[in-house]
Amino acid sequence: DADVTQTPRNRITKTGKRIMLECSQTKGHDRMYWYRQDPGLGLRLIYYSFDVKDINKGEISDGYSVSRQAQAKFSLSLESAIPNQTALYFCATSDHQDYNEQFFGPGTRLTVL
Amino acid sequence: GQNIDQPTEMTATEGAIVQINCTYQTSGFNGLFWYQQHAGEAPTFLSYNVLDGLEEKGRFSSFLSRSKGYSYLLLKELQMKDSASYLCAVMDSNYQLIWGAGTKLIIKP
Numbered sequence: 001d002a003d004v005t006q007t008p009r010n011r012i013t014k015t016g017k018r019i020m021l022e023c024s025q026t027k028g029h030d031r032m033y034w035y036r037q038d039p040g041l042g043l044r045l046i047y048y049s050f051d052v053k054d055i056n057k058g059e060i061s062d063g064y065s066v067s068r069q070a071q072a073k074f075s076l077s078l079e080s081a082i083p084n085q086t087a088l089y090f091c092a093t094s095d096h097q098d099y100n101e102q103f104f105g106p107g108t109r110l111t112v113l
Numbered sequence: 114g115q116n117i118d119q120p121t122e123m124t125a126t127e128g129a130i131v132q133i134n135c136t137y138q139t140s141g142f143n144g145l146f147w148y149q150q151h152a153g154e155a156p157t158f159l160s161y162n163v164l165d166g167l168e169e170k171g172r173f174s175s176f177l178s179r180s181k182g183y184s185y186l187l188l189k190e191l192q193m194k195d196s197a198s199y200l201c202a203v204m205d206s207n208y209q210l211i212w213g214a215g216t217k218l219i220i221k222p
Contacts, residue, residue, distance in 0.1 A: 042117065042200070042212035043156070058209070090155060100208060101146070104155035 004105040012111045019078040023091030031094045032074040036087040081112040117213035124219045141206025148200040196220045
């Protein structure tokens with residue numbers, strides 16, 4: 001079984017809809033991250049969490065929100081999706097005791113029409 | 114601002130050696146990572162350098178010079194399966210990873 005899972009893997013939605021992307025991990029890591037990836041650009045950090053009660057904005061948090069429901073779960077919400085949020089979204093985890101090597105989920109391809 | 118630069122695309126021949134360069138300017142430095150990403154898939158960890166010098170791991174080696182803000186990834190005995198994007202990332206003073214846009218490596222027979 002995969003250590004970091006994301007649901008859904010693909011989603012097509014319309015402008016203005018609320019969308020939630022979910023991430024679960026069985027690695028026992030304390031740190032979790034949400035990134036988006038666009039063609040020709042590097043991974044960009046949306047939000048990150050170093051523990052259950054810790055939420056931090058990343059480089060591009062506008063239009064997104066997150067919830068860390070448990071150490072193993074970190075969800076990303078788009079309250080009102082817009083077309084420029086069309087991208088590949090990755091969840092990642094790391095352990096602060098292991099030089100923070102990040103382990104990535106398989107990604108969610110989101111299309112906003 | 115923070116910046117990671119690496120070539121957009123490189124082409125090499127099966128069996129050959131290729132070097133992918135990465136230069137960086139970041140707020141603080143807590144290590145440099147190289148990841149491999151096949152098209153449509155998740156990035157996977159290749160190497161980590163925090164001290165100057167060369168780290169070797171099988172066919173892949175990574176070099177770091179902190180004074181020059183420079184790293185390279187060296188791939189030897191190239192195989193077709195090495196066709197992928199290679200991502201350079203630096204961990205800054207806040208322990209966040211700053212990512213380059215990636216280098217797409219094309220391997221030709």
